[in-house]
Amino acid sequence: MKKLLALLLVLVMVVALVACGGKSTSTAAAASVTKTGTGKGFGGDIVATLTVESDGTVSDCKLEGASETESIGGAALEELAKQVVAANGAEIDGVSGATLTTNGVKDAVTAALAE
Numbered sequence: 001m002k003k004l005l006a007l008l009l010v011l012v013m014v015v016a017l018v019a020c021g022g023k024s025t026s027t028a029a030a031a032s033v034t035k036t037g038t039g040k041g042f043g044g045d046i047v048a049t050l051t052v053e054s055d056g057t058v059s060d061c062k063l064e065g066a067s068e069t070e071s072i073g074g075a076a077l078e079e080l081a082k083q084v085v086a087a088n089g090a091e092i093d094g095v096s097g098a099t100l101t102t103n104g105v106k107d108a109v110t111a112a113l114a115e
Contacts, residue, residue, distance in 0.1 A: 041100055
């Protein structure tokens with residue numbers, strides 16, 4: 001009876017190990033990570049959401065600044081997002097006339113990359 005119980009226990013352990021040892025696969029989507037940071041713009045918070053690849057490259061940048069002046073800082077956010085991707089970080093030139101928004105974006109991107 002003890003041998004049968006021991007055999008049954010070993011069989012259960014083998015099945016459990018096989019079930020837990022599934023094959024691991026890596027996909028391109030798993031190679032990137034999303035990071036978020038916040039900075040102060042002219043009208044309030046600016047949120048930077050970055051997609052960072054496994055090699056550290058910033059492949060996408062989305063900026064939200066709902067309280068920024070729509071015709072100045074708000075209009076600059078699209079250009080600033082392109083600059084962040086091109087510079088691969090916060091070292092951007094900025095947009096003339098939207099200095100506080102530019103500084104807020106730099107702070108938000110720096111915070112996101114430090115995450």
